[in-house]
Amino acid sequence: MISSLLRMMACRWRVLRHVGVGGLLFVFSLPLSFAQSPATLRGTVADSLSGRPVAGVSVGLQGQPSATVTDALGTFKLSGLAAGAHTLQIGALGYRTSSVPVTLTAGANRLALTLTATTFNLAEVTVSQPRDPNQSLAAISNIDRVLRPVNSAQDLLQLVPGLFIAQHAGGGKAEQIFLRGFDCDHGTDFAVSIDGLPVNMVSHAHGQGYADFHFVIPETVEQLKVYKGPYSARFGDFATSGAGEFRTKTRLENSQVKLELGQFDTRRALVMLDLLGPDRHLLSKQSESAYVAAEYQFTNSYFDAKQHFKRFNGLAKYTGQLSDNSSLTLLGSHFNSNWDASGQIPERAVAEGAISRYGSIDPSEGGRTDRTNASAVLTTGLPHDAVLRQQVYYSNYHFDLFSNFTFFLERPNGGDGINQTETGRNIYGYTGTYDRDDQLGSHLLHSTLGVGTRIDDAGLALRHAVRRQVTDTITAGRLFEQNLHAYLDETLALTDRFTMNAAVRLDVFTFDFRGVLANEATANLEPLRGRLTRALASPKLNLYYQLSPAVQLFARSGFGFHSNDARGVIRGTNENVLPRALGYEAGSTFKPVPSLVVNAALWALHLQDELVYVGDDGNVENTGPTQRYGLDLALRYQLSRRLFLDTDLNYNYGRQTEAPAPANYIPLAPTFTTIGGLTYKQPNGLSASLRYRHIDSRPANDDGSIRARGYFLVDAVAAYTQPRFQVGATVENLFNVQWNQAQFATQSRLPTEPADGVDELHFTPGTPFYLKLNASVFF
Template sequence: MKIKLLTLILLISSSTVFSQTFSGKIVDVYQNPIQGANILNKNTDHHTHSNDLGKFILENCNVGDTLQVSFIGYESKLTVIKDLTKPASIILNYKIINLEEVLITPKINALNVFSDIDIQTNPVNSSQDILKKVPGLFIGQHAGGGKAEQIFLRGFDIDHGTDINITVDGMPVNMVSHAHGQGYSDLHFVIPETIEKIDFGKGPYYQDQGNFSTAGHVGFNTKEQLNNSLIKLELGQFNTQRYLGMFNLLNNKKHHSFLATEFIATDGYFDSSQNFNRINIFGKYTGTISNQDIIGVSLSHFTSKWDASGQIPQRAIDRGLITRFGAIDDTEGGFTSRSNALLNYKKIINSNSSIESKVYLNKYDFELYSNFTFFLEDPVNGDQIRQKEDRIIYGLSSVYNSSFSNEKLTGNWQLGLSLRNDQSKNNELSRTLNRTQTLEQIQLGDINETNLGLSLGTTLNIGKWTFNPSMRLDYFDFKYQNKLNPLYKIENENKAIISPKLNTLYNPTNKLQLYAKTGTGFHSNDTRVVVAREGEEILPKVYGFDLGYIWKPTQKMILNMAYWYLYSEQEFVYVGDAGIVEPSGKTARQGIDLSYRYQPYKFLFWNLDANYTYARSIDAPRDENYIPLAPDFTLTTGINIKLDSGFYSGINLRHLANRPANEDNSIIAKGYTVTDLNLGYKWKKMNIGIQIQNLFNTEWNETQFATESRLQNESESVEEIHFTPGTPFFINSSIQYNF
């Protein structure tokens, strides 16, 4: 009996002692590496993820263990370990997404699974759809399609990017100290069909996110390769046309390159033609130079011109002076262009560590003509203004990532460094007449702004718990030369800020994650504000926390719910349209986020995102503490169908509730509910589709402001809602050929 017991103990001990690591590589059917695949040992519940080269190492494995390999958009695969000494090559087949195979892994930003699902079930097909893929984010256009969209998220009227950090392939989109507004983010240089993945996070909780990441951040990643080349033609109402070409130039196991081109033109649905056109060119190369080195290069150029009807006052419509699609000043409009060069280098040092570095250069031009108050300031010539700048951005970033593991603890730590320099020449605000004559220069100067960032953080997996403490340090140097000052002088201010963060996750199973996130963030003020106020409130902070969960109550549905709170310090904002500094005071926001995805059948998907926010100014009197244009409630929902026969369809609804347009809520920005429809058929190499915006021809206001203005024949000014009308019923057809 003693001998049998001793033998059993020895067998158990030897099993533990000889438990080893297992390595391999995850690839698709074309032998291309899959980054971020989840590898789960079903015998031990240990897991890991594949790296940039598709490679992985899994601890505590034994011969005979069963591994489950999964990644969204691919069929899950079970494989049995037969030999621990030889690396495995595991091939995943493409597949329409199946929620049954989605696992909730202990990632700090596991919410990305929702955008992954949405891209697979309802692909991005317009530049405006790009931002709409972020749950809870709303946008509005109010300048003929050429100006960056207005953004709303978590009770923030973010304007064009003041409180959200936006990147494309790690390259910043936000423009600091921009002629039209701080953080201005124009994504129109991105061709939507090139988007592969969207990384988003809400709140200031992520160490790799610096300036503007207060309400959240969005990172768009473009494709490394094309499965096939294609040409696409779109034709729609209002003389709308779009031509797209995406061409494989090189596609083998180690080297990929493609070229994408886009041209868009439309007259728009306004009474005055918008004369809009946009040209995009994008090229990208990715090469695996060796087993340890990956290099990527992308080049792009974008240019756009347009006329705009601007925001109109309700009283002008009520008096019959104009229609809803008319204009008080139809000489508004603008021009913008952006050229980008990005070099990306990934160095796999060993199985546990890597360095990823980026260097980028952006050349940017901007000229915008607007008229918000009509004849309030100048009863003779009108109040048209020009905002203009020429900018060059230089930048680099580098992140060192090292992982570690043993029987009780796994994790990684990251060290990041970034440097960015913006040089905005002849940053201008002028009064103009009919876009041809300059009446007065209000602001004119050169801006040179530098941001140095350093971040350090670690992720510790202890049993079913994950802890992610991190710290970020940012240093800013602001320089401004006022060219309207007869004496040459460079005004200069600088300051540093530290942003601590802590994320805690609990994953009792691969179907549930509970999380608590907290941290501080900030957004910088315009350089002109910084030097004008001699460094006061340069980098106002935001303090926040999230408490929530991600849960799969059944195999066919996934749910996220969170309660959040954000407190913003006093800040001073440069109002580019008026050339003035305007205090906004302390604010507090809190709310509930809900996201839900359901796949009752293989071909049917339902999505729902609902967001409630209570937003108030802290220092203002109780009846005057509303935050203008802060959304109280938003909702998006849709049903999408994908059949094996090739037929696909989707109907999507978005709702924005009424909201205060001024501090005492005496002026209301009306809410709206708009429904869009798309349907199409894929047959062999052809894809034919129809998209209908505003299916029920709802009369809605896309962007709204409480503005004081005066019409030409008015003796007194009036403050009321000024708005840009939303798209009426609009049908657009497309035909695509793949080759």
Template structure:
């Protein structure tokens, strides 16, 4: 038997050893800031113990497993990296680290340091080629293509991942926590008009493809996009632009709180007008206003108030039939009915509160109100149904939206690993008066009401997700709960009746991320999403197909084979319980059957040198209807191949600019692909020269090669006034021809 004193010495040694390890491997807590403003998602890494962490929204971090004299590095793309050697006093206080801004370089991107690499790459795209027009806002999403077909005032048509999304049926769009999609809209479910956003006020874009995100809202099937507007502006800015087709744009952004470290306020005004390239003038004009005020409270808590107003009116030449152009009746920019057009407005009031309940708990809330007016005149079939007056229709509504969102993020350390949990609740209530679809004449006379009524729609939701950071692997399960109540009062019914339906849904998600090394990251995403149905369709079907679900899975990677090259690849599959199909003769969206899509996303970013940056994104998709026979199962207008990209010049001897392109392949216009919607390849160009820190002159050219292309196309049955029989064929809106615009920018 061993000597008891020896056993005691051994025990004391182990106790001392364990105590030494506990005392010498400790937590480090701190904030990462830029000029007193918190920096989220900064990467904290201990070079000695290999432990790591990310900052929360308030810039706060907790780093486990540290010792005196360890070196930690703090990095965030777009800021100078900083190294700190830990001292004894750093373990007894909350340290503060300030990072300085710098021009980004792609060789600084370390994949393992990013929480969402694809969002980071989009941030780089925006920095290299800033957003200068409302049409460019959505084009910054990799692989997304838009089209306009109603004189510039109507919301753009969206194409993404094999979807002809129309105006938003399968993508959730939000700005500062305010939903842009309009449910049960007069023109179509999910209608999303982003024209109330002044492009120069956008600070960041957060997006995700597929239905894999617990915090993403209604319509997240192909994906979601969240825009964040700036809390402050560095300079006052005045812009003046003039271009072809009598196009004028003026912009003013004004800083209202100079030299105030705790408060920021700015106001902006944008005005646009143009006649457009059509033979009949578009008479388009748009006015945008924004006012934003934010103030820092104690403990870096923050309150922000934003008020925006937007008003637009336009005339349109509408979609024209191929036969009218081929016969010489009109040219490509002519019209069969040039009395189409409309007007719309939206006022938003948004109050945001960011509250740091503790160092590792952040509470973000916003409450909002929107008032929205919409009136649109269209004529898709000309004289098919009414050979005397024509088939013009009016779609109109008056909408109020009330809502709030609250989200709580917490970081907790467990066994030297970080667990980040996110939970949230929210409410959206839409009160829509006089939702109208009617037969009209010359935009003045209502010949017949087809639909007329009031809609009340409530959507309450809650979600939870937990991110388990296990070193190289991060596992994030999530769950989302949805509740809907639909109310509709049909004003055309002889008897007053409130038709109502309710529905709930539970939507699980699971995402796994694996950092094989600093230059290769793999991910597996899975989940169930949905898009809600129009309230009028829901009550008429007595509750069937209220919240058709979308089941999806993504498997992909992001690879950095060289310091200046990043490649991302994703194979994906998506099944929808119900497709929405655009019906041209009624100007509405109707539900269809089950569909499936499988595809491949490819992306490439390459920095040629300090000044030149190339990016491209391509999507290959097979989209089919499950309930139809082979050969008759094509989904009309679903893209099979898209590609977007460009070459950007950044700050070379005062010059900056970009050459950008977009390609949409030929695609089926009907179920058996007997009719083709023609594809296109269009190239745009812009170049700016900065004379000094105050003055910049720019020129932008759309369709630089003057390509003849059809921006939007539909297979529609129509009849012209002099025709006896109707014809079903492609109807299209011509794409913009070559046109140039010059812009003078003055900062002060």
């Protein structure tokens, strides 16, 4: 059977070489040779009371281990079924499981189903293989979406099991990300997207892969898909430790106005309005929905110097069914933010009493940024049970940041302040996927062909600055960077329990930078110009076995990569501009008892070169090859009808492979992290959660002589929700622990110190006890 699959893929590839891109859809519309036509079941699942579509519903035939889940529009599809009488089982968190007798005929069958709401029960969760086989954390993510409280865009990122974040610039910069033994900086090794829009920025002024997620309004997000490791062909650049794919709501259940007040002059207002009315999709023949959302936030934060942090977010989204076979989604959003920042401080300044723990060496730090997005997605059903999804998107982005990491080390008179800017980055993108189910003998074959391109066009600059007054230029110029990609992903059901997923992805990058670079020896600006094209193929192979309806086993492997910064490419500071990552893992998602869901994985990840763009001097640092091994364990347990326990435990071991011991640590790579808590949910609308997070102490430099300090924090959330209103409270750092958020080993100099300065731990203090109250009205 495997040889048949390989011959079929080889045949398609030979035809593709002759017909070119224009013939892709024709080639994939060619039928394979099959046995008698099986049955296909398409359908929708809606809430029995409101009539609204329900996403994330498990749908499968009784007695068969494979199943699928409904998408954001409540639709599902089961293929390769035997004709005849069956029992269809459907279930979702918060809904009563239902068994529906169905009689299937050969060919297409359609069904409209409803579910009745009931109390939240983990017994309803299934671990059957989801529609996307590489999303093994689907069951965990569906539970977390209901149980884990979300109060900010930062909380959205922490819904990824095992992911930690740290902020070190007044709330306005992208967070520092930690996952699977990676200090991903601001996104070098973790890919983030929202509604198909890439969040990570290539060749960013502050750091490669910079992923500022603050333009997302947390109340609008309804779905998260988590992919750990480089195993999915859908993701390319930066998806080495994993990827997080977020989706905003297709429609609102209610319009909402929300107000939030907190310590440190914190204020937040949110408005979400359903533009077409709650029953529009029921009254019109063609289903459609539209809503707008906006938020404004202000805080002075807890530092000695007021932060004057302001943020505005606006979103508009329309989803419409153009015909029985096509739908259109339009999205537009705008975000802007500005702030002052205290920056990271040296431990010695606090110990000597020069500043308080919440003080600052250079209070002139801070910045502003904005981003405007537009996206259109057209989904079309084609003959032969195929689906074509096409998306075009555009982003306009600005960034202006003032920082000072070393204080007076390089420039004793005015200080080492720098200004990093992006003047009008434009991002143009297209992605297209063609999905089709075929019957290979008696086996179901799901094929996905994906193509796309992304173009970044931006003005970048790095300059010296003194108290936000720009002085001389370090480097400046115009960036043009393009990524073309294509992938073929084949999932073959070898038996009703055993599934193989094989894929290959091709990426082609063009790096182009035209600008200047300061010559330290002559203090003159010299040309920095060049253009380079490189390509990389990334194969994947993943195996899944449904041992029983309660146990799924998986073994995954794949190559990935993270790209180099274009300025580093043109300067030639590292010849390997697309260093490979090789990952592999084995694990299981299972339910030892009906009320307990467990996901466990043993994994390894090898990086050919670990590259980090150092924004302070416009250069790229390469620590050489690294290897990481680890164990991930996620548990979701229902202790009683109203009490739930969740915890993620993550152990990571990583080393630089070509560095001599003991100077072979990977700086800031965590060894052990854990997140979890207890959640109480009453049917009358009362809910409360006690949350904890812990990260261990870890080396901050190569030899471990400087260590970043670990911490253990407890947060609390409580809410009372009724159909027309909600009131709630959150407390961050319930026990008022002193902890360090972002931490770095840095050589710096204070005004009274010797010229060579001091190499020690620098940190941004974490949030002290922080109380916020909120109230919402639904209408």
